[in-house]
Amino acid sequence: MKDRVIGQSVPKYDAGPKASGLLQYADDFTLPGMLYGKVFRAKVQAAILLGVRTERAEQLPGVHAVITAKDVPNNNLRARFGQSTDVGGQFEGLYRVLAEKEVRYYGEPIALVAAESPDLAEQACQLIEVDLQPLPGVFDSVGAMEPGSRQVGEKPNNIASHFKIRQGDVDQGFAQADVIVEGTYRVPYQDHAYLEPESGLAWSDDDGTINIRVSSQVIEHFREVAEILNLPHSKVRYLGTWIGGGFGRKEDITVESYLALLAWKTRKPVKLTYTRAESLLYHCKRHPFQMEYKTGATKDGKLVALQARLISDCGAYSALSPWVLLYATVNAAGPYQIPNVKVDSYAVMTNTAITSAFRGFGAPQANFAYESQIQKLAHILGLDPLEFRERNYLQTGEAFATGWIYERPIPLTELAQKAWSGLGPLGSAEGGRKLGRGVAIGMGSYGRLTFLHDTSRSYIKLELDGSAIIRCGVPDVGGGQGHILCQIVAQELGVPLERIKLHITDSQLTPLAGTTTATRQLMMSGNATLKAANELKKRLLIKAGQLLNVPIENLIITLNRIEVESSRKEGVSLVEVINRLSGEGEELFVEAQFNAPFTDIPASEVLQGQTHPDFTFGAYAAEVEVDEQTGQVQINKIVAAFDVGKALNPAIVEGQIEGGCIQGVGYALFEDMAIHNGVIQTPSFAEYLIPTAVDVPDITVILLESGSGVGPYGAKGIGEPPMVGIAPALVNAIEDAVGVRIADLPVTPEKIRMAIAQKPEGKR
Amino acid sequence: MSRTIRLTVNGQPHQLEVEDNDLLLNVLRERLDLTGAKYGCGIGECGACTIIMNGKAVLSCLTLAVLADRSEITTVEGLGDYRNLHPLQQAFLEEGAVQCGFCTPGMLVSAKALLDENPNPSEEEIRQYLRGNLCRCTGYTSIVRAVQKTLKPAAKESHPKI
Numbered sequence: 001m002k003d004r005v006i007g008q009s010v011p012k013y014d015a016g017p018k019a020s021g022l023l024q025y026a027d028d029f030t031l032p033g034m035l036y037g038k039v040f041r042a043k044v045q046a047a048i049l050l051g052v053r054t055e056r057a058e059q060l061p062g063v064h065a066v067i068t069a070k071d072v073p074n075n076n077l078r079a080r081f082g083q084s085t086d087v088g089g090q091f092e093g094l095y096r097v098l099a100e101k102e103v104r105y106y107g108e109p110i111a112l113v114a115a116e117s118p119d120l121a122e123q124a125c126q127l128i129e130v131d132l133q134p135l136p137g138v139f140d141s142v143g144a145m146e147p148g149s150r151q152v153g154e155k156p157n158n159i160a161s162h163f164k165i166r167q168g169d170v171d172q173g174f175a176q177a178d179v180i181v182e183g184t185y186r187v188p189y190q191d192h193a194y195l196e197p198e199s200g201l202a203w204s205d206d207d208g209t210i211n212i213r214v215s216s217q218v219i220e221h222f223r224e225v226a227e228i229l230n231l232p233h234s235k236v237r238y239l240g241t242w243i244g245g246g247f248g249r250k251e252d253i254t255v256e257s258y259l260a261l262l263a264w265k266t267r268k269p270v271k272l273t274y275t276r277a278e279s280l281l282y283h284c285k286r287h288p289f290q291m292e293y294k295t296g297a298t299k300d301g302k303l304v305a306l307q308a309r310l311i312s313d314c315g316a317y318s319a320l321s322p323w324v325l326l327y328a329t330v331n332a333a334g335p336y337q338i339p340n341v342k343v344d345s346y347a348v349m350t351n352t353a354i355t356s357a358f359r360g361f362g363a364p365q366a367n368f369a370y371e372s373q374i375q376k377l378a379h380i381l382g383l384d385p386l387e388f389r390e391r392n393y394l395q396t397g398e399a400f401a402t403g404w405i406y407e408r409p410i411p412l413t414e415l416a417q418k419a420w421s422g423l424g425p426l427g428s429a430e431g432g433r434k435l436g437r438g439v440a441i442g443m444g445s446y447g448r449l450t451f452l453h454d455t456s457r458s459y460i461k462l463e464l465d466g467s468a469i470i471r472c473g474v475p476d477v478g479g480g481q482g483h484i485l486c487q488i489v490a491q492e493l494g495v496p497l498e499r500i501k502l503h504i505t506d507s508q509l510t511p512l513a514g515t516t517t518a519t520r521q522l523m524m525s526g527n528a529t530l531k532a533a534n535e536l537k538k539r540l541l542i543k544a545g546q547l548l549n550v551p552i553e554n555l556i557i558t559l560n561r562i563e564v565e566s567s568r569k570e571g572v573s574l575v576e577v578i579n580r581l582s583g584e585g586e587e588l589f590v591e592a593q594f595n596a597p598f599t600d601i602p603a604s605e606v607l608q609g610q611t612h613p614d615f616t617f618g619a620y621a622a623e624v625e626v627d628e629q630t631g632q633v634q635i636n637k638i639v640a641a642f643d644v645g646k647a648l649n650p651a652i653v654e655g656q657i658e659g660g661c662i663q664g665v666g667y668a669l670f671e672d673m674a675i676h677n678g679v680i681q682t683p684s685f686a687e688y689l690i691p692t693a694v695d696v697p698d699i700t701v702i703l704l705e706s707g708s709g710v711g712p713y714g715a716k717g718i719g720e721p722p723m724v725g726i727a728p729a730l731v732n733a734i735e736d737a738v739g740v741r742i743a744d745l746p747v748t749p750e751k752i753r754m755a756i757a758q759k760p761e762g763k764r
Numbered sequence: 765m766s767r768t769i770r771l772t773v774n775g776q777p778h779q780l781e782v783e784d785n786d787l788l789l790n791v792l793r794e795r796l797d798l799t800g801a802k803y804g805c806g807i808g809e810c811g812a813c814t815i816i817m818n819g820k821a822v823l824s825c826l827t828l829a830v831l832a833d834r835s836e837i838t839t840v841e842g843l844g845d846y847r848n849l850h851p852l853q854q855a856f857l858e859e860g861a862v863q864c865g866f867c868t869p870g871m872l873v874s875a876k877a878l879l880d881e882n883p884n885p886s887e888e889e890i891r892q893y894l895r896g897n898l899c900r901c902t903g904y905t906s907i908v909r910a911v912q913k914t915l916k917p918a919a920k921e922s923h924p925k926i
Contacts, residue, residue, distance in 0.1 A: 012862070015862040019856050021800025021839065021869045022846065194866070195898060196864065242864075242865070244865065245866060276805040478865060655902055659903045662902075685809035686809055692898065692904075693890075693899075
């Protein structure tokens with residue numbers, strides 16, 4: 001069937017139920033006799049935990065359980081990365097359910113309460129007493145690495161992980177350079193700020209199985225929860241809900257280990273939904289990085305050397321920090337051909353909020369630094385920034401800094417030019433404000449690290465009336481991760497979209513499809529579903545060929561029918577083919593598995609060769625107006641251009657780019673998380689400002705379809721890559737407008753105003 | 765202390781015993797099983813709990829249930845269901861304005877209140893009216909486009925950017 005459904009912007013499967021208010025999110029579920037859970041947390045950044053007294057809380061009428069570390073069967077887990085590959089100590093960390101003997105950060109969970117109402121649970125928490133001996137906090141990630149610094153956790157020198165890139169010889173490279181620029185860049189914490197706070201509801205079955213209905217990007221966490229409870233993996237079941245925004249934060253365990261413990265202890269259903277303040281104050285953030293860069297180029301505009309030192313603050317427990325650091329390291333030199341590269345990167349533990357996965361996963365941080373350096377070099381060399389980039393883009397068949405030779409298209413020249421020209425004629429600034437424009441490029445990986453040996457499974461069943469059922473354990477964060485499987489089945493098997501039923505995220509009844517992280521689901525579950533559909537298609541065509549007496553090569557599947565391609569009137573209905581096969585004892589169901597490209601586990605901290613299945617490339621251009629008196633920035637226009645491989649549903653693809661872009665605008669300009677001595681000072685959306693409808697312009701999206709992706713139909717992943725590139729594009733535009741270049745995000749009006757005031761007289 | 769309130773929600777009359785400090789959001793969600801309005805922040809900053817009360821968009825997380833006595837309320841469930849979608853809901857579907865969907869009920873209700881007040885808003889007026897409804901997924905472009913799509917043709921012409 002030629003592009004009938006694939007490539008069309010059909011409304012997605014879940015859009016109708018969501019728009020009518022009928023779709024149930026985690027907090028919308030209830031059960032009779034349900035209790036309410038609450039987490040009691042430390043109000044100190046670092047301390048020895050001498051004791052926890054819970055008697056008064058336990059005696060409060062209506063309180064059914066108070067749990068502390070001693071009640072948790074397995075309180076300390078060796079944290080792995082979702083699946084089972086053992087990748088060595090460099091990547092491991094401690095996942096501690098409840099504080100034990102020590103407190104490492106402000107807000108660390110110490111006890112859990114289940115009570116008959118949320119108010120009672122809150123009251124019970126106020127009756128819990130702790131004996132603490134405060135310790136000096138370690139709050140500065142750079143200082144924390146110095147000898148003599150107090151060790152925050154289990155890692156010597158507080159270094160949770162360290163990666164390197166060694167390519168060529170940077171000393172020789174800098175010796176060849178005519179121009180060398182150095183810069184130190186700082187990027188901040190960022191909160192995911194999804195609209196749905198963390199939430200779940202757990203209960204114990206008649207046979208003691210713990211069921212957890214939860215908003216999670218990773219239903220495979222049932223294994224960790226089972227280990228916490230010392231239960232067989234088969235006795236913990238996740239029923240993932242449609243997720244009200246994840247962006248990486250619902251990749252780590254959120255409320256589910258607490259829920260499981262409370263349901264296991266009380267044998268009653270327990271609900272736990274975080275307040276917005278709990279979500280903002282205590283959940284993981286994007287890693288702040290300090291990035292010291294030195295980049296050299298010849299006077300004819302060729303990059304010759306790049307040296308970088310990246311330091312990320314991973315907080316009190318390492319969580320996914322080693323992985324984020326690895327991504328940042330792989331991205332450190334960007335999609336540029338640079339013969340000599342040396343990168344050293346460190347994830348450092350401190351007594352501050354935990355940092356972990358957030359859309360982009362290390363790539364936006366490195367991108368801000370390498371693109372800032374490129375812009376500075378272009379200015380000094382007197383070259384047009386686009387032209388300077390064009391002289392240095394990696395070309396197909398050349399190697400990334402890790403030595404991985406990339407054989408797919410890298411259409412950055414076209415993307416950046418399209419984004420730039422998409423801005424159209426220069427506008428005029430109002431009220432004496434200064435107009436400026438900027439452009440930047442970026443790359444973002446999709447698919448998990450290739451040495452993790454990633455797999456996904458999906459199941460399709462054709463019913464006797466020609467309708468279809470899909471079962472796939474794919475968590476849906478709103479990006480169409482579930483819906484697109486329906487479009488694939490409709491495309492390949494001729495089933496109308498409205499006759500497809502989709503089951504997702506039951507860790508026992510839907511085939512496991514892996515995490516909705518790493519921009520992997522289209523490639524992984526999409527390919528698994530396509531593989532299953534193709535197996536069914538083959539069986540349908542063989543039978544239809546027999547019925548029509550036509551070779552199967554001449555047959556095509558159309559809506560509800562199989563037809564002879566050269567004579568479309570000749571054909572047979574899908575229902576007839578299905579029923580004939582069924583009558584012969586052949587039921588039409590398939591479960592298929594897709595395996596990502598595999599590579600070996602890195603032998604050392606030096607990253608070499610292929611690390612990811614593929615990258616998505618893109619460019620942003622922006623026009624801003626800056627008020628020199630106040631430092632206020634107004635964005636007039638943003639144009640995004642991305643090579644998406646193939647847009648299977650253009651509206652969904654554009655939505656990912658628009659949304660990622662605006663999350664990047666917030667990162668670049670607005671989102672200023674204040675942290676004082678490890679304590680977050682922004683507990684609500686009145687202090688932590690994310691973009692509203694009036695803060696942002698319409699975004700123009702330009703899609704390029706190279707067909708070169710690893711996903712189905714040549715599609716690339718597009719969930720995370722749009723976070724990359726927008727911050728440097730805006731900073732370049734602001735510099736163009738008022739002649740100051742800010743190296744610390746977010747670029748607040750205060751920073752712009754201060755930089756303008758400090759500008760040497762006469763310089764633009 | 766508890767009191768009896770009478771109110772009409774999506775055309776259905778109800779009589780309920782509520783506590784003085786019960787919030788309207790919780791009464792709608794827990795007593796009337798209308799879970800379309802969402803808890804997103806609890807302090808009126810995100811708009812996910814928006815409903816229409818006596819013709820005005822109201823944050824139900826900041827409204828005491830007793831204040832809803834003798835009021836007429838519309839929630840997202842009152843706009844239309846999936847067999848019979850309201851034009852705004854239909855436009856949200858067609859323009860890809862629903863991603864995670866958690867802000868969608870409040871966003872739709874705000875958009876409905878806007879169009880009830882001002883049937884031909886400009887893009888700027890739409891953005892101003894929806895500024896209290898946060899969305900973290902879409903970047904707002906598709907939401908604004910969806911609202912514009914429901915406007916009468918004359919209004920569309922006066923805003924050629926559509």
